[in-house]
Amino acid sequence: MTDDAVPFDDRGFAYGDGLFETVLVRDGQPLLWDAHLRRLARGAERLEIPLPDTQTLASLPGQAGAGLCVLKLLVTRGSGGRGYASPESPVPRLRWRFMPFMPQSTYWRDGVRVRLCRLRLGHQPLLAGIKHLNRLENVMARREWRDPDVAEGVLCDQHDRLVEATSMNLVWRRHGILETPDLAACGVEGTLLAALRERLSIHTRGVGIEALMEADAAWVINSVQGVWPLKQLDDADGTCLNRWPVHTAHRYLQQHAHPLLGYPHDVFDEA
Structure with a gap:
């Protein structure tokens, strides 16, 4: 049906x-x-x-x-x-x-502003990784903001460790190494993230927000929207915590991800 x-x-x-x-x-x-x-x-x-x-x-x-x-x-x-x-x-x-569907193509080129959510994800390893129907935590987190300039919310767990965005996975580059949060206790393992991990060395890290503060590039990704570079991270009150210049360095993940979705991967060259 x-x-x-x-x-x-x-x-x-x-x-x-x-x-x-x-x-x-x-x-x-x-x-x-x-x-x-x-x-x-x-x-x-x-x-x-x-x-x-x-x-x-x-x-x-x-x-x-x-x-x-x-x-x-x-x-x-x-x-x-x-x-x-x-x-x-x-x-x-x-x-x-x-x-x-029409993707947010300007986000590919210009990047997005994201914010930290107050809500903390609870641990349930039995449900971690899968896409079950009970997504009340994500619904409540998404209700935390109405600002149209904020594209996503970053979620941490009850120990303040990074997990995911409300509907996307997180990836960042720190000290030249690609990293992503540990999803063993909670969060959804996205299909685009899984595909990229078959092609790239992306290390799992159980870390807090300091990892994003130390990153020279960061992205939110999923198999529908593709790869959005982060240009600004705010706290839950709207105070800026970090900014990233969006430039050709951010093409790296798009070069590997976007062909899997039929999306362009040279958006910065076109800017």
Whole structure:
């Protein structure tokens, strides 16, 4: 089914008992599709939800038609069970929707301003890395600002260690080394980040905000928007903590990431 009505007793609707993926589709071809399917399978294994048959999943992107769009795919445990107790033999429910999409291309060239969020992510290693439906922490963090000049919020965990942005992963370069936060306890392992780690040496670090303060370049990334250089980091009150000049040095990650998404990687040369 597409985005038909979900029954009142659907466990995804009631408890966030399910998974989702957000896939960039270009002319009917899904980008990083295998990575999305692998993450969906990991999540299904972790939550013990049977996946829809592979033939059904494989057929979805081809329904998009021409142009650039985003496929949002949701899998819930379905209906049944009593309260939090899940059914012994769940019948998963699959829903999807295609949405026209236009990336924020000026952010590729000019960079973005981000802010620290007050909210701290709790640790739950069982759910870390996967894209489950219960994203209330991210929703509450995103409610912390209304300023249209702030493109993203940076999230730390309960020990003030960097984790991610509200809907993107973090990467920075410090002392010539590419680094990204440790996601073993919380956060989502993005498919673009996973693809880049197969191509580049990106080191996992359990560090606080001081790592960004020491970085000579930093980015927020995901498989829909691509790579946005950071130009300014504010604290939760709007006070600037650090600025980065956005120049050709920031092309490095885009050169490796954007071809995977069909996006230009020479945006600074065009400026």
